[in-house]
Amino acid sequence: MDWPHGKDLRRGRYSEPGRLYLLTSITLDRAPHFTDLRLARLLINQMRIVEAERIARSLAWVVMPDHFHWLVELGDSDLKTLMSRVKSRSTRSINGYQHRSGRLWQHGFHDRALRREENVREVARYIVMNPVRAGLVARVRDYPHWDAIWL
Template sequence: MPTLKVPWFPGSSCHITARGNHRNDIFRDGEDFQYYLILIEEALDHFKYDEYNIICYCLMDNHVHILIETKDKPPGKFIGRVNAMYAKYFNKKYNYIGHLFQDRYHPQFIETDAQMLEASRYIHLNPVKANMVEKPEEYQWSSYSMYIGERKEKIICSDKILCYFKDAGKRALYKNFVESGIKVKIDA
């Protein structure tokens, strides 16, 4: 049975998730996370004329979140290249046989500015909601610390999100916006 094409239109933005097969870990050590980021950077160069922009990302142990903006080509070629090359690396490194990823990527297309902001907050809060860290900037494999100015930007285009905030203090305003999504734990 043929795989159905994912609907897409030029200039769209998309929140992509890709999960490990059977929810298994797809990253086992820091080198794995780093290699996936290198593959994203390499794919941005490979597809430079197709003008993909990574708006934000978060790599979790068993899945990835990437918010990507497209221009002339659908995101499938981009994420397909990254995931296929990563699966070859992983399978060789860990002598793994079979599918690394549960399915092809899952896209959620962004239709409004509010959706764009919520997707970025959701992505950046993923490690907090998974109880891996208390603050989103503590998580090493996310673009959040680049957004708030704690790390130099690499592979992302934060201005796609930060343009929604006032120029003076936009990073602090974004930090307040994201962290307002953390539910306060009350001691009983």
């Protein structure tokens, strides 16, 4: 069977302002850049900047060593712009901090629009529990790189 290329998987992606989306992006070669506290905070800062720009409203997120999960309400933009800004700006910040150049992220990202009937708080709990499920910490409160508006 002939499988589609990654660029073809998101053909027809639809961005709906005000809709809730679960977004995931992975570092290039799954490199664990975000085990470094400073690098994780540089990424988180970029997530907060797009929120201040009203591109998206963060509901919950977690930054894992080699990827992040982010539950957002899409604002005055589309998914491609949101993720392009976060990924490109975080790459510039992190590369500048590390005095390096080159890509930080894999091409593309995964998105899933939440259905109206889904329990948003359950989705948020699932996101922030990732470090526990991955065995990084015993309790989520022991992990430094997450947030949710309900907590």
